[in-house]
Amino acid sequence: MPRIASLIFVCLIASMVAAALVAPPQRNTDGSPAAEATLESNALADESSADAPTHPKPPTFAVTVRRPDGPPRIELAGSDPQGRSGTVACSTCHSVRPPDLQNRTAATLNEFHQGMQFNHGTIACYSCHNPDDADSLRLADGTRVDYSDVMTLCSQCHGPQATSFAHGAHGGMNGFWDLSRGPQTKNNCIDCHDPHAPSFPKMIVGFKPKDRFNAPHPEPEPH
């Protein structure tokens, strides 16, 4: 009797081992009901699957970098006898005044520039502003640049950032990652960086998860 018993035992073990070998490990990574996409994804998928799948369609939508409106205008503090306030162009004053090519600080500025913050290295005002045409900017080699093309100016010094920007690695974006499906807009340098004090401002954390048991605690003790 014990012999039969151990025989059955061996058989059971063997069948378990066999079962484990027959069922090969599988990862359930597929999960793709191939053809049953809904209408919207079908329409899109059909076009792209016609091509070789590893080559996405050529971009058909543009990447737009937002551009500043043009030369800045200065708000007038007072108002005329009719009670209208107005703005003037830089050139209103600067076309008739001699430029101070040496100035590199806001402390010496007055009138319209009073109280201006300047914290952009030790460059002079006229490193970027154009002494010959106050309503435009100029590059280091003296070439005139429109205010709306300010990024050309920034890129002279901030080459790595400009390169990163060109590859989406700086400055952020909105819209579509896939330019065959829709356009993309990107920020301009001065959307985020004040040209006169370009370091990115501090922010206040406005949104935190409200965990039930994870109240804010003081700084963790150093180990």
Next chain:
Amino acid sequence: MSNTATTESHISSYPKFIGRSLWLATEGSFGFYAWMTMLTAIFLVGANAWANQVAGGMVGTNMTDQVSWGLYIANFTFMVGLAAGGVMMVIPAYLYHDRKMHDVVIIGELLAVAAIVMCLMFVVADLGRPDRFWHLIPGIGKFNFPISMLTWDVIVLNGYLVLNLHICGYLLYMRFLGRRPNPVWYVPFVMVSIVWAISIHTVTAFLYCGLGGRPFWNTALLAPRFLASAFVSGPAFIIVSMILIKRLTGVIGLDQPIATLTKIIRVTILINLLMVASELFTEFYTGGSHVSAAKYLFFGLHGKTALVPWTWTAIGLNITAALLFLWSGILSERWRPLLITACAMAFVGTWIEKGMGLIIPGFIPSTLHEIVEYVPSQLEWKVTVGIWAFGLMIFTIAIKTALPTLKRPIH
């Protein structure tokens, strides 16, 4: 005990057997009825708490996304150990032909049945969607076998339940028929159940130790540790049960099995402590961020110390129990209260060590090293105690059903 004519077909005799068993299981003294009524009441409280948890969502528990398993899974792990611990009676009985143990081995098998039922209940209690339980059923649902260790656990636990139900059921049925059990129909299953008992706890350990993101669990020592502690908690529970059975029902011949089990615990509890010690040495001597969970468990981290009292209690209980078991006098019948105390200490010590001391610190600090503490909510305690009450009910009924067999062994 009725002696049905052997010519009677099983179709009519089996229902008679079931009916007779149920009748026997519900016969008893006033104390028995009081015990069962109390367990029923506690179970109902648990059932109600669980129903509220299902209706209101698991927000009633104190689990979080950081500590996503709590008291339920801790108890589940421990109960798997208890189920596997029953094998410490089966091995002496069947592999070493210990005749005395053989006469009462059914206690261990019945304990396994009750413990596995509790395991399954703890898993269901832990599910967010118990209504989708059928997704786990191979064939009907979608069973992620063999990659998911949880599917292995489903198989081994249910397999172990069926094995033990078969073995116990067959032996009791033969007893009812007044026949001698045919070894072909149960000995192979007993042999399988020995291997299977090891497998249930190994697979349960693999649930945890296979997770690379949880350094506290990610140790090869986990499965051996689980087994060692199972072979403490299981025999400890059985010893206490046997002492109670002897006192309450007058079953004789339990003293020698009690001595055998005591000697087993004497070894396993030391092995368990050794493994805990070597685990802790590796953790603390190495240091680094790998040790933070252990540091949290034993000393607290960043001022959070919820588990520290638990774990030192467990260490204290385990070491004291180990020392008590080492004393030879504990085997004498005069010192039964001390043996019960030692068993209770080992049992509770293991429960903490494996539950609150192993499952919870696996989540603290979290994978992003946040320290979110966990203390079970009232609802969790209710459900847990309810499941324990239900398990004890099953065990009581099962023992009652088996009493005739225990009183007059067939050999």
Next chain:
Amino acid sequence: METSKPSLPIVENFSRRAAVKGGFATLGAAAFVAAVSPLRQAAKNTTAAEFMQQHYTELSPEQKSDVIARLETEAKEKHGVDVHISDDRPIPGTKFVYAINLSVCNGNGKCVEACHKENNHDRTTNQSYIRVIEMPKGTMDMEQGSTTYTGAVPKDDKFYLPVQCQQCDEPPCVDVCPVKATWKEEDGIVVVDYNWCIGCRYCEAACPYHARRFNWKEPEVPAEEINPDQGYLSNRVRPVGVVEKCTYCLHRTRKGKLPACLEACPTGARVFGNILDKDSNIRWILENKRVYILKEELGTKPAFFYYFD
């Protein structure tokens, strides 16, 4: 549990005991039914169609549109909002990859908030798929970080590490799921079928990045704040008791749009794209920046990169 003997020939003197036992069994059963009566409330919230629903990958197109129609009707009944649930499939030849510039990220938490809104997260807990860790400069040990920082950022001696689902190529969460309720699709996104998940939370235990969230209660989102542009596998309002996770906003990204967290980032730290497109931004970053991945030693192979300028 007291149970009576099934066959009851009313003879012999145990008939009285049998009657008593039967009485107690009935009493016990009645008490049990009363105890679990809260389940009736839960059962009311689950329709037969939902209970019987098959796994996402096994639904026929007709079944799928039925399911979506049912979910849209339920959303209307429950929240009073007309939502559109789409079923976006992966775009052929696409594998999504994310990168974050840690030199730029200042921990302001706008991405956390955008995720919260876009994905119809529970309002009462400010749930989100992104957590940002404030780390002391000079370490990569998250042990020294904190997620509960507040106030003005960035602090001078800190850098900020946003963590969300890394869409691993070897996802431990997918391996451990016992019912295949979560899987990795061809474009790399690890998704969850919220109507198949049983809520065992094994995936939460397995994920090394704290990427998964469990719905401990029914998510509460006011009707006017519900984002009606939803996906079956992404941001539809989740049922209670199931696990959810970041899907790189697949209801947007599989239509070619950028993820919500990226658009919300005021610092431009986030970059998203198709790594199979050799002209993509993401390829340029991987080829030109110093890139690292979180917990590389675990072998999860994330599709999520961190880099420094």
